[in-house]
Amino acid sequence: MNMSLKNTLKMSIKSILSNKMRTFLTMLGIIIGVFSVIVMVSMGQGATASVTQSIEGMGSNLLNITLTDRTIRFSNDNLNELSMLEGVQLMSPNINWVAPVKYGLNNEAGISVVGVNENYMAINGHTIKTGRLINPLDIENRNKVVLLGSGVSENLFGRFNPIDESISLSGIKYTVVGVLDEKESTLFGDNNNMVLIPYTTGMRQFRTNSVTSITVQGADAALIDKTQSNIESYLLNIYGTDSYRIFNQEQLLSTLNEITGVLTLLLGGIAGISLLVGGIGIMNIMLVTVSERTREIGVRKAIGARRSNILFQFLIESSVISGIGGIIGIMLGMLANRIISTAFEIPISASVQVVLIAFLFSLFVGVFFGMYPANKASKLKPVDALRYE
Amino acid sequence: MIRLDNVTKVYIMGEIELTVLKGISIDVREGDFYSIIGPSGSGKSTLMNILGCLDVPTSGEYYLDGKEISTYNENDLARIRNEKIGFIFQKFNLLPRLDAFENVELPLIYRGVKSKRRKEETEIALDSVGLYDRMHHKPNELSGGQQQRVAIARALVGNPSVLLADEPTGNLDTKSGNEVLDILESLNRKGRTIIVITHDFEVADRSKTEITLRDGIIVNRKVK
Numbered sequence: 001m002n003m004s005l006k007n008t009l010k011m012s013i014k015s016i017l018s019n020k021m022r023t024f025l026t027m028l029g030i031i032i033g034v035f036s037v038i039v040m041v042s043m044g045q046g047a048t049a050s051v052t053q054s055i056e057g058m059g060s061n062l063l064n065i066t067l068t069d070r071t072i073r074f075s076n077d078n079l080n081e082l083s084m085l086e087g088v089q090l091m092s093p094n095i096n097w098v099a100p101v102k103y104g105l106n107n108e109a110g111i112s113v114v115g116v117n118e119n120y121m122a123i124n125g126h127t128i129k130t131g132r133l134i135n136p137l138d139i140e141n142r143n144k145v146v147l148l149g150s151g152v153s154e155n156l157f158g159r160f161n162p163i164d165e166s167i168s169l170s171g172i173k174y175t176v177v178g179v180l181d182e183k184e185s186t187l188f189g190d191n192n193n194m195v196l197i198p199y200t201t202g203m204r205q206f207r208t209n210s211v212t213s214i215t216v217q218g219a220d221a222a223l224i225d226k227t228q229s230n231i232e233s234y235l236l237n238i239y240g241t242d243s244y245r246i247f248n249q250e251q252l253l254s255t256l257n258e259i260t261g262v263l264t265l266l267l268g269g270i271a272g273i274s275l276l277v278g279g280i281g282i283m284n285i286m287l288v289t290v291s292e293r294t295r296e297i298g299v300r301k302a303i304g305a306r307r308s309n310i311l312f313q314f315l316i317e318s319s320v321i322s323g324i325g326g327i328i329g330i331m332l333g334m335l336a337n338r339i340i341s342t343a344f345e346i347p348i349s350a351s352v353q354v355v356l357i358a359f360l361f362s363l364f365v366g367v368f369f370g371m372y373p374a375n376k377a378s379k380l381k382p383v384d385a386l387r388y389e
Numbered sequence: 390m391i392r393l394d395n396v397t398k399v400y401i402m403g404e405i406e407l408t409v410l411k412g413i414s415i416d417v418r419e420g421d422f423y424s425i426i427g428p429s430g431s432g433k434s435t436l437m438n439i440l441g442c443l444d445v446p447t448s449g450e451y452y453l454d455g456k457e458i459s460t461y462n463e464n465d466l467a468r469i470r471n472e473k474i475g476f477i478f479q480k481f482n483l484l485p486r487l488d489a490f491e492n493v494e495l496p497l498i499y500r501g502v503k504s505k506r507r508k509e510e511t512e513i514a515l516d517s518v519g520l521y522d523r524m525h526h527k528p529n530e531l532s533g534g535q536q537q538r539v540a541i542a543r544a545l546v547g548n549p550s551v552l553l554a555d556e557p558t559g560n561l562d563t564k565s566g567n568e569v570l571d572i573l574e575s576l577n578r579k580g581r582t583i584i585v586i587t588h589d590f591e592v593a594d595r596s597k598t599e600i601t602l603r604d605g606i607i608v609n610r611k612v613k
Binding site: 004007014015018295296298299300301302303304305306307309381382383386 | 438441443444463464467468470471472476478482483484486487495496498499500501543547
């Protein structure tokens with residue numbers, strides 16, 4: 001190249017500045033495009049991060065077993081055998097019902113009732129605020145005792161002590177033996193707006209004849225795959241078919257990340273379309289510019305500009321418009337992220353990669369859509385260009 | 390220094406072939422003040438475009454500084470226009486967004502001259518046309534005569550072999566026109582080769598060699 005980039009850049013900026021309104025409007029397309037890419041992708045990534053966090057909160061040595069074949073009864077003996085399997089440290093059934101809960105005149109409809117054994121609290125990291133936990137005797141004797149989630153306790157009793165009070169679950173009286181500490185909710189439900197009862201009691205009351213869901217805590221997180229295959233072969237032995245599913249944290253994470261990843265891509269893609277439209281705006285205005293400046297191109301060629309000089313001049317002009325538009329879009333997008341994350345208390349922020357990709361993409365849009373007009377300009381014959389009025 | 394040998398130019402417009410130059414042979418020697426005169430439609434603009442390497446002949450040979458240019462590609466021609474030819478147009482053709490200095494500097498930018506030397510040479514060129522103190526004026530802040538002088542400075546700045554002026558006084562009043570011609574004459578006296586294309590006999594009278602073009606052929610040659 002016989003002409004320095006600095007001079008070409010200077011020339012381009014001069015001509016961009018000579019038509020401020022038009023430049024701004026052209027830039028606006030890119031600004032909006034980059035802005036929406038940044039915000040959309042950040043929101044997608046924010047969602048992914050919070051999902052990941054809530055799954056990781058589960059603990060990496062947990063397995064969730066769901067039994068799908070209701071015709072074969074999964075008995076207490078089976079549960080005992082399961083808990084004896086190699087690698088299994090703790091195990092608790094985990095059966096969900098929904099029931100109205102009543103205390104005096106206070107009535108809470110649609111509360112999640114979870115049937116558990118004495119290990120459930122330890123496995124899920126629940127701690128007790130007052131009272132006692134469910135114990136093995138409660139399980140064996142099918143005692144009508146209940147542990148309240150902090151939310152339920154608050155709603156039914158307010159500031160009063162609920163211990164030894166009697167509440168009714170679907171019309172059956174239960175004695176409150178304890179209240180759980182508040183715990184952050186996960187993807188699998190509200191950890192505060194639920195009550196825990198012995199699974200044996202629950203199965204009888206709600207006429208559930210088989211355990212359908214079990215949570216297992218492995219002895220060693222590193223050996224969780226081995227533990228899982230032990231359980232799998234045991235279950236296969238009982239059922240003869242694969243009418244059960246076992247989830248571990250890793251699988252759940254990868255499945256959910258896949259979903260949120262697709263979602264992010266989709267959002268980004270939609271935003272990307274607006275960036276594309278912005279690019280077409282650049283192309284449009286560059287074509288106008290080229291035809292307006294035909295005579296200038298002729299003069300430049302007459303005094304020695306090569307095709308490449310003209311090509312670069314217009315290409316740099318469109319890239320500068322899209323590049324500056326990209327930077328402004330990024331800054332606005334980051335500002336919007338701040339506002340959204342403070343207003344809705346969700347942690348969203350644009351990662352360095354996203355910012356970089358958005359910027360490079362906006363530059364690419366400028367080069368790509370500037371190529372045709374710039375090429376058209378560079379191919380003008382000097383004689384024709386000089387004759388142009 | 391510049392020699393055309395039986396140069397023709399044919400434009401094809403649809404089905405019609407239009408022969409604009411019908412075998413032109415001229416020989417411009419170094420230091421000459423050469424004028425090409427003719428009414429409009431005589432082919433003098435086409436001849437000017439060919440001399441300026443803005444266009445190529447259909448047939449015939451064009452020797453510039455002893456080299457035949459018909460084999461040159463686009464980039465070679467751009468380099469020749471940059472280094473060997475200085476254009477002066479009827480309509481000045483200054484770039485409106487650039488000031489006088491930047492307009493004059495442009496050929497040196499395309500040549501890749503370093504910024505410091507560019508500044509020196511641009512100032513010398515502007516000084517030689519008497520516009521040193523107007524170098525930061527935009528074309529629309531200058532009179533027609535001043536604009537044409539900036540254009541002359543731009544043509545001169547690269548120290549070309551030949552100055553090619555196409556109706557340089559066509560858009561000027563008599564006084565400014567004469568000033569421009571005075572500058573061209575004094576440049577010629579210092580040894581610069583100049584070719585002027587005009588339909589104005591007064592302009593042609595100032596030249597050393599005069600040819601008259603009519604309908605694409607030379608009808609008269611006069612060496613004074």
